Amino acid sequence: MTTAASVAELQHLLRAHHEGTGLHAFPVHPVLRAAFPQGLRSGMTYAVDGSLTVGLGLIAGASADGSWCAAMGLPDLGVEAAAAWDIDLERLVLVPQVPAERWVDIVCTLIEAVDLVLSAPPPVLSPGTEQRLLARLRTRRAVLVTVGAWSRAQVRIEAHTLGWEGLAQGHGLLERQRIRLAVRRGHRQSTHTFTWPAE
């Protein structure tokens, strides 16, 4: 047996072990890898404030990896922008209109089938409902990403566009934006900047 093969096997074992203990994570798009070196941890909730582009980017890596994704409550989602992130549209389900009182039920139904749910921010949830939602996310090993402020999310991401390249006074064309991400997990905070679309 070659060294490479045995290393691969060990990695596989290690991954299986992690999965067994619930430390399973979904990969993220290479552009966001610096901000999320561990990927998206399954069972967690993420809230992206300030940019739908970043929200799409968060689910992109897992979609390209073969996971099914759903976008709910986002009727104005730009499908082309999703495709630009390499989200596989064949494995993307849209639930454009979500009544507020059914929000949790629909998330719970969706994660029966899909791994990642990109959603508009939830209505006000009672603590009991929220616990139920988190428990379901953990058992299904799914990830919920909301676009818009949600203070109860376990990971909160604030996205700021620092500037656009390509556009001038009366001429030019938007080419790429620099985005700064402030990622907050509990009391830890880290800041990252990246360019999208990548050069």
Added chain:
Amino acid sequence: MPARSLPATPAPARVVVVRVPDWSILAQHRSQGDTPPLLALIAKGKVVAVSPEAAAESVTVGLRLREAQVRCPGLTVLPHDPELDERMFAPILLALQHVIPHVHLVRPGIAAMRVAGAARFYGSEDRVLELVLDQLAELDLPDVRLGVADGLFAATQVTQATTPERPVITLPPHESQTFLACLPVSTACAEVDAPEMSDLLRRMGIRTLGALAELPRSDVHARFGAPGLRIHELATGRDTPVLRTHAIPDDLTVRVVLDHPTNDTAALLAACDPASVDLTARLTSASLVCHEIRVTVVTSTEVRHERVWRHAWPFTARDLVERVRWQLEDLVTDTQLDAESDQELLVDTVSMIEVHAESPTPASHHAQGLWGERPDEHITHTMLTLQHELGYAGVQVCAVGGGRMLHERRLLRPWGEALPAPDQRGLDRPWPGALPGPPPATVFRRARPATVTTEDGATVTVDTRGELSGIPRWWRPSTGRRRRIVSWAGPWPVRQHWWDNPLRVNRFQLVDDLNHAWLVLAGDRGWWIEAQY
């Protein structure tokens, strides 16, 4: 005298042709249940079929629509549907098959069969014709014409010579050529689909098929090529001896007739359940795959509600029942809307539901992956559950299509319905005015109003030559505060549908002081937000 027949050419078969006059009109009538008497069917702007009442008003086949309407102002015009003609003709073919096993479909409305074998079996040709008429009598056809002659062409022409008083004409053997000799050349030219040739032949002094038949075959061939050769064959009575048998599709229709008409959806669906299982079982046993079904709901007031449902994957029994459910729900909504407008409550009960598998194809044609493999069972199941709660369009799939406006580039279909095939999405076509650069993440379904002003507060306008009235400095969405424009570019003209409902807008890209980038449109009636980056 040229040789009447070459030794190598076998003699044409004795053929019986069954013709139902005005079939397209009749098919329309039989499918709709009730059609206006003054009816014309059109295709490509020309009349292709006319009801007898309209024909009496001198509307003829081949007229342009405008002229037909001038001749008969009360004319009802419907598009011609060849598939409907064929579908409605299937029961007649089935009935004929009971008498003579191999039926050849000339075109919907005309069927042909070889009669020699049947005549031997039943005793005589007349006996066969009697049996055919008996079979057709059960189908409630107003008018049927039969013709027997040597060869398909002659027999078809014989049915044209029939009248309502004399609906059956039998030409004795070997007399067909005498019959054909006095027909005008245009009949044969129409048969080979070369109408311009008939004009030419007439100007050459050849008016009848008899005159044409006397010309040497090689000369006609040399002058007119393959169509000429075929016309000459028809004129000399050397018709093709073989009739292609038309495979009559199996009856893939299930019908649920309710003894007690009801408008209770649950009861109706329960009644449909065994029928849909039966239909899918029939499809499976015939190794057929069906991506399209036609559901017809007939109410007790004889209102038919027909709809075709397409599916990205082969239908299962559950899918069928879901489609029936959605159709019933639509029907209820429509009825309620009608009731509101008419100020009276319509309580309509459903008396019959029919599910027909449209254009099934052999399962072997569907290698896995051709239509996109059906997603895992549990995903389908979950999405169907959601559709059940949120409605048919509540769960959607998407793709990127071609177009100038961003919302046109977003193709959405309800879950389970097939998206257009990649080569039909128009992505490879040039779209002058389409937006280059990175696509925006938010594309509004309906553009939102906004204002864009110059430094002194005047609204910026774009004239027909693309000149701006001032430099955009401020902008404000309809809800929100005024923002400074940091950088901008435009106008990029988008011109669409200039012939019909024209769209003339100019696109701008703006970046405001919050570093938000927007795509805005300047139209005739102010500014609109198309998308946000």
